[in-house]
Amino acid sequence: MVSLTIDGQRVAVPEGTTILDAAKKIGIDIPTLCYHPDLEARAVCRVCVVEIEGQKLLQPSCAYPVSEGMVVHTNTPKARQARRMAVELMLARHPQGCLECIRNQSCELQALAERLQIREIRFERKLRDLPKDESTPAIVRDPDKCILCRRCVAMCHDVQAAGVLYPTNRGVDTVVTPAYQRAVSDVSCALCGQCIHACPTGAISERDDTEAVWQALADPNKHVVVQTAPAIRVSIGEEMGLPVGTIVTGKLVSALRRLGFDRVMDTDFTADLTIIEEGNELLHRIKNGGVLPMITSCSPGWIKFGEHFYPDLLEHISTCKSPQQMFGALVKTYYAQKMGIDPKDIFSVSLMPCTAKKYEADRPEMRSSGYKDVDVVLTSRELGRMFREAGIRFEDLPEDEHDDPMGISTGAAAIFGATGGVMEAALRTVYEVATGKELGALDFVSVRGLDGIKEATVDLDGMQVRVAVAHGLANAKKILELLREGKAPYHFIEIMCCPGGCVGGGGQPIPTRMDTRAKRGEALYLADRSLPYRKSHENPAIKEIYRDFLGEPLGERSHHLLHTHYTKRGKYPWLSS
Amino acid sequence: METPEVEKCRTGSSGQPDEIDSILEKYRGRKDALIPALYDIQKVMNYLPESAAVKVAEALEVPVSKVYGVATFYTLFSVKPRGKHIIRVCESAPCHVLGAMNVVKELERELGIKVGETTKDGRFTLELTSCLGTCGVAPAIMIDDVVYGNLTADKIPHILSEYR
Numbered sequence A: 001m002v003s004l005t006i007d008g009q010r011v012a013v014p015e016g017t018t019i020l021d022a023a024k025k026i027g028i029d030i031p032t033l034c035y036h037p038d039l040e041a042r043a044v045c046r047v048c049v050v051e052i053e054g055q056k057l058l059q060p061s062c063a064y065p066v067s068e069g070m071v072v073h074t075n076t077p078k079a080r081q082a083r084r085m086a087v088e089l090m091l092a093r094h095p096q097g098c099l100e101c102i103r104n105q106s107c108e109l110q111a112l113a114e115r116l117q118i119r120e121i122r123f124e125r126k127l128r129d130l131p132k133d134e135s136t137p138a139i140v141r142d143p144d145k146c147i148l149c150r151r152c153v154a155m156c157h158d159v160q161a162a163g164v165l166y167p168t169n170r171g172v173d174t175v176v177t178p179a180y181q182r183a184v185s186d187v188s189c190a191l192c193g194q195c196i197h198a199c200p201t202g203a204i205s206e207r208d209d210t211e212a213v214w215q216a217l218a219d220p221n222k223h224v225v226v227q228t229a230p231a232i233r234v235s236i237g238e239e240m241g242l243p244v245g246t247i248v249t250g251k252l253v254s255a256l257r258r259l260g261f262d263r264v265m266d267t268d269f270t271a272d273l274t275i276i277e278e279g280n281e282l283l284h285r286i287k288n289g290g291v292l293p294m295i296t297s298c299s300p301g302w303i304k305f306g307e308h309f310y311p312d313l314l315e316h317i318s319t320c321k322s323p324q325q326m327f328g329a330l331v332k333t334y335y336a337q338k339m340g341i342d343p344k345d346i347f348s349v350s351l352m353p354c355t356a357k358k359y360e361a362d363r364p365e366m367r368s369s370g371y372k373d374v375d376v377v378l379t380s381r382e383l384g385r386m387f388r389e390a391g392i393r394f395e396d397l398p399e400d401e402h403d404d405p406m407g408i409s410t411g412a413a414a415i416f417g418a419t420g421g422v423m424e425a426a427l428r429t430v431y432e433v434a435t436g437k438e439l440g441a442l443d444f445v446s447v448r449g450l451d452g453i454k455e456a457t458v459d460l461d462g463m464q465v466r467v468a469v470a471h472g473l474a475n476a477k478k479i480l481e482l483l484r485e486g487k488a489p490y491h492f493i494e495i496m497c498c499p500g501g502c503v504g505g506g507g508q509p510i511p512t513r514m515d516t517r518a519k520r521g522e523a524l525y526l527a528d529r530s531l532p533y534r535k536s537h538e539n540p541a542i543k544e545i546y547r548d549f550l551g552e553p554l555g556e557r558s559h560h561l562l563h564t565h566y567t568k569r570g571k572y573p574w575l576s577s
Numbered sequence B: 001m002e003t004p005e006v007e008k009c010r011t012g013s014s015g016q017p018d019e020i021d022s023i024l025e026k027y028r029g030r031k032d033a034l035i036p037a038l039y040d041i042q043k044v045m046n047y048l049p050e051s052a053a054v055k056v057a058e059a060l061e062v063p064v065s066k067v068y069g070v071a072t073f074y075t076l077f078s079v080k081p082r083g084k085h086i087i088r089v090c091e092s093a094p095c096h097v098l099g100a101m102n103v104v105k106e107l108e109r110e111l112g113i114k115v116g117e118t119t120k121d122g123r124f125t126l127e128l129t130s131c132l133g134t135c136g137v138a139p140a141i142m143i144d145d146v147v148y149g150n151l152t153a154d155k156i157p158h159i160l161s162e163y164r
Ligand code: SF4
Pocket: A094, A095, A096, A097, A098, A099, A101, A102, A103, A104, A105, A107, A108, A109, A110, A145, A201, A202, A203
C-alpha cells in the first residue's frame, strides 16, 4: 500500500493506483474527459490535471500513479485555470449545436462545460467544417464534434480488434478516421457501435430511424408489428429514468401498445426457435462429420467481423439466421397467413440493443418472405426517444403480456442477451434432444459471467462436448486465431460481438460501461428463473409453429426462411470493389 | 476519396510490387518497425500509396488505419504522390519573421500550386517543414538536399530554373 495526501486528506491505496482513483476513494471526483474506466488511459485532454507538491508541472491524474508521501491538490487556482483553458480551447473549435445534437443531455463535454461553469470562451471560435460520414445504415460519424480524446480508437483497436479508427494528421489538423479517409462503409467495420459508447460527444452515433416508425404508426393501411429483443427488457428502463438492470418486460409491452403498435410480439420467441434449429444443426454436424467447431450466428457485428477478418472460417458459422431475422421472415409468412393479412401491408419493426442489426436487416439476402423481412430496426436509445416524445411514463404503466402467436418464450431465450446465454440455452436443449433424458441442473454457471473467454465440457451420455464462449471481438479473435491454426479443441463456440453480450450492445442506453453491462446481465438471469418454461423445446408456441407451419427442424421451410449464408468480404474490401 | 493516388493504387501503375515485397520481407511480424518500413518504401516510391500501406499493414500485422495515421503524422512521409523535386520551406519562427511567407507566395505563383501540392508535370512538390537548422541564413528553403538561404522573392525564379 502507498499512502498520500489529497486535498488535505490521507488515503492509502495499492501501488499503481492513479491519483484519479485514489481521489475517488475519498469522495473527490476529479473532472475527466478523455479518461474512460474500461479503456487504457491516453491522457491527452488535460482536463484532469492536478498539482503535486514539489513538481513544477501539472500532471494528468487519470494516468499518474500515486507514490509514497505524495501531496496532491486538485483544486488550486493553477489547476482550475488549466482545466478551464483546456475545455475552452476545445469549445472554441466545437459547434455550439447542443440543442440539435443527438447527445443533448447525455454528452460528457456538455456536462463538463456545465460543471466547470464555462460562461464565455476567451479564444477565437473556429469550426472545422469536416464532412459527416453517413455511409452505413448503422453508425454516423460527425467529426466536427470530435474532441480527439481517442477513446473510440482504444475501443475499436483494443476491445473490438477491428482497428478501423485512428488519429491522422497532426496538430490542429488531427482527425480520427478510417485509413485514407475512407467512408466507414468501405472498410472492415463490424458496425458494432461500441465506439459510440466510448465517445463522450455526438461525434459518433447511431443512425436515427424513428421517423420512419412514426410514419408507419400513423398510416391506417399499415399493420405495424414489433418484436422486442431479449436485452431490451433489462435496459429500456434506463432510458425512462429507472435504475440500471430493472426488468421492465411488462411495462415495455404496454408502452409499445400505447405508442400504437398493432401487434407486440417477442424476439425471445425466435430465440427459442434459433435454439431448436441451431441445436439440431450442431447435432447434425457432430453425427455426420460436418464442419466443427460450429460457431453461433446471432450477433450480426460478429458476423460482419468474421466476413472481413476470417473469410476462411465462414463454414464454421451456423447457418441459422439471427432471431431478429427469423422473426422478420416469419412475420410476413406464418403470421400473415395465420391472421389473413397481406404481407405487403405488414410493417415490421424490431427493437434491438444493436447498431449492427440495422445493417443486417438491410442485407439483400434478408428478404425470404418476398419483402424486406424487417423494415426498420430501432435501438434502445431511439425507442427511448419515442417514448419520451410521446410522454409515456414508465412508473405509471401497467404490466402487459406479449401477443400471440409469436409472443411466448422461455428463460432460455431471455438469457440470449448475456454472454454465455446462447450457449447455456443451447446446452439445455441439446442435452435433452441428444440423450432423451431430462436435464437435472439447468444452470450452466461455468459459461456465465464477464470473463473474456469461458470454457466448459458437457457430458452427453458418454460423449464429451467441449464448448467455449467469447464476448468482445478481441476475445473472439483469440479463439478464432486458435481455430485457424487448428488448435481450437471445441465442438461449439458462442461469439458475441459486444462486451457482456447484447446487454452491452452498441445501441443500448448511454452510458454503457462494464458495470452497467454486468447489472443488465444479472437481471436477465433473474428473468430466466422467474419464467414458467426454461427450455426452448418446451415452449408451446414453438411446438405449434413446427406442427402447423415449419414441419421439422432443418426442414425445407426452415431452410428457406430461417437459414442464411455469408459473404467473404476481406480485410480491405475496397481493394476488390 | 478519388485522388490520383487511389486511381494508381487501383491500377497498380505506381507500384513496383516486387520491390515493396522484398523491402517488407525483413519487417514481417514486426509491429514496432512501422516507421523504418514506411521510410524504406517511400524512398523507392516517393510517397505512400494506399496499396503500399495495405502491404505494410499485412506484413507488420498492424491495422492499415494505424499505418495511415503514422504516415500522416510525420511530415517526413507523404500519402500523396510527390514531384521529382521536393521544395521544403522552413516555417519556423526566424524564417517566418524574415519573410518566409513572401517566399512561399512567390513559389506558389511560379509553380502554379499551393503548399502541399505537386505540379501537373510531376516536377515539383511544395511543402512546409519545421526548422532546417539554418536559421543563420533565414529565410531558407531546401530543394531535395540543397539549402538556399537569405532568400527574397525575386531570387526564386532563378533558383527554380536550375531544376526545370
Ligand atoms: S457533442 Fe455535446 S457539446 Fe457538442 S453539440 Fe453535441 S451535446 Fe453539445
